[in-house]
Amino acid sequence: MRLIVCSNSAPRWQDGAGLLPRSPGGLVPLLSTLLGRHGGDWVCTMPPDDAAASGDGSVDVTGLPGGVTLHRLRLPRAMTDRHYETVGVRLLLWLFHYLLDTARQPEAGLAEAWPAYEAVNRAYADRLASLMTGSPDEFVLVNDHHLFLVPEMLGRRAEHRGRIAFFQGLPWCEPDYFGVLPAHIRDRILTGLLCADVVGFHCTRWARAFLGCCARFLPGCAVDDGSVTYDGHRTRVTVAPFPLDVAMVERLRGEPATARWRARLEREAGGRRVIARADRIDLWKNLPRGFAAYRSVLEREPGLAGEWWFCAVATPPGRPTERTRELQSECEGLVAGLNERFGAPGRPAVSLVYPDLPTTRNCVVAALSGADLVLVNPTFDGMNLVAKEALYLGERARLLLSVNAGAYEQLAGHVTPVHPFDVEGTASVLREAMASGTAPAERAAARRLLREQDANRWLDRMMGVER
The missing domain is CATH 3.40.50.2000 (Glycogen Phosphorylase B;)
Known part of the structure; x- marks a missing residue:
């Protein structure tokens, strides 16, 4: 061909x-x-x-x-x-x-x-x-x-x-x-x-x-x-739907830069359980509502800030506009407010992590593989690769996934649905997930699903070839 x-x-x-x-x-x-x-x-x-x-x-x-x-x-x-x-x-x-x-x-x-x-x-x-x-x-x-x-x-x-x-x-x-x-x-x-x-x-x-x-x-x-x-x-x-390149995920997981990021994030967690998210600072990624939902959780149970750390890995868009610059400023303001109310010296309740460009993927892999809970709540998204990475990498994490992410159709049987415009609904789902875990069988089935996909199968679908 x-x-x-x-x-x-x-x-x-x-x-x-x-x-x-x-x-x-x-x-x-x-x-x-x-x-x-x-x-x-x-x-x-x-x-x-x-x-x-x-x-x-x-x-x-x-x-x-x-x-x-x-x-x-x-x-x-x-x-x-x-x-x-x-x-x-x-x-x-x-x-x-x-x-x-x-x-x-x-x-x-x-x-x-x-x-x-x-x-x-x-x-x-x-x-x-x-x-x-x-x-x-x-x-x-x-x-x-x-x-x-x-x-x-x-x-x-x-x-x-x-x-x-x-x-x-x-x-x-x-x-x-x-x-x-x-x-x-x-x-x-x-x-x-x-x-x-x-x-x-x-x-x-x-x-x-x-x-x-x-x-x-x-x-x-x-x-x-x-x-x-x-x-x-x-x-x-x-x-x-685009496949996850499992071999690339495994290579990234084994790189020294990933190990360095994993050690850094573990230090910042300070023994707390971790909620992770990883996004470009794009309007549809819905970061402000995610932070607002976590604020609602902490307002009801402030003590959870001593047990959990919200790690938000953020990367800039390719060409920022005035709207993305305003979004970044809004997110930083929300995080500062959360930490002022619920954080402690040296122990922020929420962190916006800006990785350097060469090791951005290493930071994402480290955050997702070490998480206890992952939030992916875009307002609308064509697919959302992070959802697939989180399912593959997470050893124990539940994935809360927006029903408006394209990946939801494939992954619905392995995730907890989130309605992205509903802040209080997201807060309720988030709090319930913080109190529970993920069955190993569920994660094993999700990984099998992701391993079965590859670039050639994707191309076959586009060409109308059945295997």
Whole structure:
């Protein structure tokens, strides 16, 4: 099989060693694993802070071991800023997580930014078209909301028409909310995706929301449980949640940096039991409600602060906005207030832990493997890798998981559900979990489930191959 993938995100690599997946999951590690096994081409955007990012429209081509070739697009900074931040973050990222301020957004400036979004998608389509042959063993995988128009732009080139799949790593919102988009953008996104042969999601809920949007906004389309037929073309809609790379988790668990973090966190716990969470400081991760729920628990039973430590590992988003900066400030204020009321000198009730970038994954693995309880309560999340890591790593921890995380569908039989907008409900579930444990059989079954998943099985789902 010949694999061609594209993503806005760029991978890391090392001369002589090829691609270097560092995380146990997520888009870039998954694509790195697949290309490492199959070989092929990866089209991505040159990071704007890269010294070679001249923005002249050219392509930096790098050959790596294993038959992998990287094609990094050098695009003008003004174009990529409008594509990524104005459309990708402030419109689409917030839309799919139900975070738009609909009294003010979408904003009038979108009309100026949308042509840049189209231009970036066209640059990707041009490069992909130059690589595609249309052979039966060729599979083109387009990823995430930055590249919604690429399938349509490729589909118009009949001479290069091979099998094209699109994967949406974010949630997909319901038709009423999707309808806040300007009609020409809304319809363009849907018709662009329906030029792909396959559109994939992390869970059934997001797939059904997409099908509902097609049925609502595209007159003449035929929708069933697993496909959409529009303008004479049938698109299969599938559910293919990202797997956890168990081998990578085990490597991280055994690294010296993880041992150092484990020792540091044990010192800070000071013999107390540990509630852990690990998140980027993103709006939908719902950190403030998690802290508010714990505050409610301690207000009822202040003595628990002497028995438990809440360890919140936090990492910054790739490109912070004013809203994420405000969120970080809010979280720090909540933690300071909790510690003022319930902490003691040298023994904070709650800690925000900011790991250094090179050892971020080691810190997360150390926190999750040493926890007695893990809270994962996003308002909405495409999947949520931390939930899978917590189930695999935790020796004794119960996992409290938001019903709005995409991972909940897979893991429902092994977790305690949390309704993320209900602070007092979360507090009640949290307090009950603090008083109980997890049966070893439950954890063993969860680990078996996670071991059965791998990158090749994920790719089979996207390709419609049954094992």
